[in-house]
Amino acid sequence: MPERPRGSSDAGQTRRRGAALEDAILRAAADELTEAGFSRLTMDKVATRAGTNKNALYRRWPNRLTLAIAAYRRLATTVQPPDTGSLRSDVLEWLRRANRYWSSPQGAILRELLAAAGGATELLAQLQEQSGDAAAAPWLTILGRAIARGEASPEALHPRVATIAMTLLRNEFVVRGAPSAPDEVLIEIVDEVYLPLVRGRSAPPA
Amino acid sequence: MPERPRGSSDAGQTRRRGAALEDAILRAAADELTEAGFSRLTMDKVATRAGTNKNALYRRWPNRLTLAIAAYRRLATTVQPPDTGSLRSDVLEWLRRANRYWSSPQGAILRELLAAAGGATELLAQLQEQSGDAAAAPWLTILGRAIARGEASPEALHPRVATIAMTLLRNEFVVRGAPSAPDEVLIEIVDEVYLPLVRGRSAPPA
DNA sequence: AGATTTACGGTACTGAACGTACCCTAATTG
DNA sequence: CAATTAGGGTACGTTCAGTACCGTAAATCT
Numbered sequence: 001m002p003e004r005p006r007g008s009s010d011a012g013q014t015r016r017r018g019a020a021l022e023d024a025i026l027r028a029a030a031d032e033l034t035e036a037g038f039s040r041l042t043m044d045k046v047a048t049r050a051g052t053n054k055n056a057l058y059r060r061w062p063n064r065l066t067l068a069i070a071a072y073r074r075l076a077t078t079v080q081p082p083d084t085g086s087l088r089s090d091v092l093e094w095l096r097r098a099n100r101y102w103s104s105p106q107g108a109i110l111r112e113l114l115a116a117a118g119g120a121t122e123l124l125a126q127l128q129e130q131s132g133d134a135a136a137a138p139w140l141t142i143l144g145r146a147i148a149r150g151e152a153s154p155e156a157l158h159p160r161v162a163t164i165a166m167t168l169l170r171n172e173f174v175v176r177g178a179p180s181a182p183d184e185v186l187i188e189i190v191d192e193v194y195l196p197l198v199r200g201r202s203a204p205p206a
Numbered sequence: 207m208p209e210r211p212r213g214s215s216d217a218g219q220t221r222r223r224g225a226a227l228e229d230a231i232l233r234a235a236a237d238e239l240t241e242a243g244f245s246r247l248t249m250d251k252v253a254t255r256a257g258t259n260k261n262a263l264y265r266r267w268p269n270r271l272t273l274a275i276a277a278y279r280r281l282a283t284t285v286q287p288p289d290t291g292s293l294r295s296d297v298l299e300w301l302r303r304a305n306r307y308w309s310s311p312q313g314a315i316l317r318e319l320l321a322a323a324g325g326a327t328e329l330l331a332q333l334q335e336q337s338g339d340a341a342a343a344p345w346l347t348i349l350g351r352a353i354a355r356g357e358a359s360p361e362a363l364h365p366r367v368a369t370i371a372m373t374l375l376r377n378e379f380v381v382r383g384a385p386s387a388p389d390e391v392l393i394e395i396v397d398e399v400y401l402p403l404v405r406g407r408s409a410p411p412a
Numbered sequence: 413a414g415a416t417t418t419a420c421g422g423t424a425c426t427g428a429a430c431g432t433a434c435c436c437t438a439a440t441t442g
Numbered sequence: 443c444a445a446t447t448a449g450g451g452t453a454c455g456t457t458c459a460g461t462a463c464c465g466t467a468a469a470t471c472t
Contacts, residue, residue: 017439053452055449059449115321119379124381160374161398167374168373171376176330192364193366193367196406223420223468227420250459257421259420260461261420261462416470419467420465420466420467421465426460428459428460432456434453435451440445442443442445
């Protein structure tokens with residue numbers, strides 16, 4: 001049997017299986033997600049786009065949401081936190097990036113998925129890598145540097161405290177439904193909450 | 207034509223209209239909501255339960271979610287914030303009540319609605335009276351008293367700061383999907399975040 | 413009171429999707 | 443080269459949202 005020459009489209013010449021097919025499906029789902037969002041992603045469209053049918057999808061993922069989450073994960077990219085030499089500008093910059101992300105089409109998808117997952121803990125856990133716990137690491141990095149510079153109190157190196165700025169920002173989106181948070185809000189979060197908090201009960205204001 | 211005698215059920219004696227019917231529908235919807243939750247609330251069931259049909263519903267509310275939110279609002283009750291004489295115990299108590307609410311069946315409904323509303327700002331606004339902005343008032347009350355007692359700095363009397371404990375708690379539910387927050391988490395929020403923050407940059411730790 | 417307008421109630425239907433069942437056939441495995 | 447596994451095609455079964463009509467009771471007008 002010869003190799004499978006390919007057109008630009010995903011429609012398979014030969015019958016794909018296993019990882020190759022799974023990959024095509026996830027790619028198709030990710031595309032649907034970016035083009036139409038989760039609410040308009042249908043299993044039939046994903047299947048057609050991947051050049052297969054719903055059977056192949058349901059054989060791998062138990063339902064629409066699970067598939068969508070799996071597809072979303074390959075959209076996510078990792079970025080390095082800033083290191084400007086000042087806590088305030090690091091925090092503000094990181095917050096601005098987060099704001100841009102949540103405001104972006106991808107952020108909208110994340111919000112949809114978060115909403116659709118409702119209270120389903122296992123599913124939420126998969127999204128948290130993007131939106132929650134794993135996202136704590138950069139904050140700890142930023143804060144760790146600031147502590148080394150004496151800009152923050154060591155007691156602040158606590159996940160709940162370190163990530164509070166992001167939590168407040170996410171709150172703007174999730175609860176207020178804002179398409180994007182104004183820069184004033186970010187500044188307010190930094191100056192009224194974050195910095196006072198991490199400078200700590202011991203360290204005097206710089 | 208004589209009156210039409212009827213059974214004990216809600217099925218109308220005579221043909222109801224206007225406010226009377228609207229009321230019956232909202233009551234039926236609220237009942238469905240508490241018994242089955244939003245995801246299993248169907249327009250047909252609500253209509254049947256109210257002794258009417260979908261027409262009457264769609265004539266008043268454009269869709270299922272809007273009706274559900276309207277129905278939810280009559281489930282919500284208002285409570286007075288505690289006044290124990292100490293900021294820490296006021297905050298902790300209020301947070302515990304909030305935790306109980308979010309953990310309760312009603313809280314589950316609120317979470318479902320919040321999720322279903324997604325980014326629909328106008329709808330979210332209606333729920334915020336229960337979960338967000340209007341809920342800020344009690345926090346300001348508690349904090350105001352504490353400031354009068356000298357337990358907190360006046361600068362803390364700022365909505366974003368005053369409500370931060372509740373925001374963090376809500377975050378536990380919305381993002382982590384926890385059915386209920388452990389008491390340790392509440393205490394941590396109060397001691398690691400709330401109190402340090404509102405005691406402020408000027409006031410020394412008591 | 414009688415005529416007119418408004419709004420309920422009954423019922424049927426469309427359309428969108430999810431999820432499932434079956435059966436044939438291509439790929440892989442032994 | 444047989445046996446097994448996994449894809450592909452296709453057709454359903456179901457559940458609901460939302461819509462469309464139409465006859466009739468209740469309110470409103472004259």
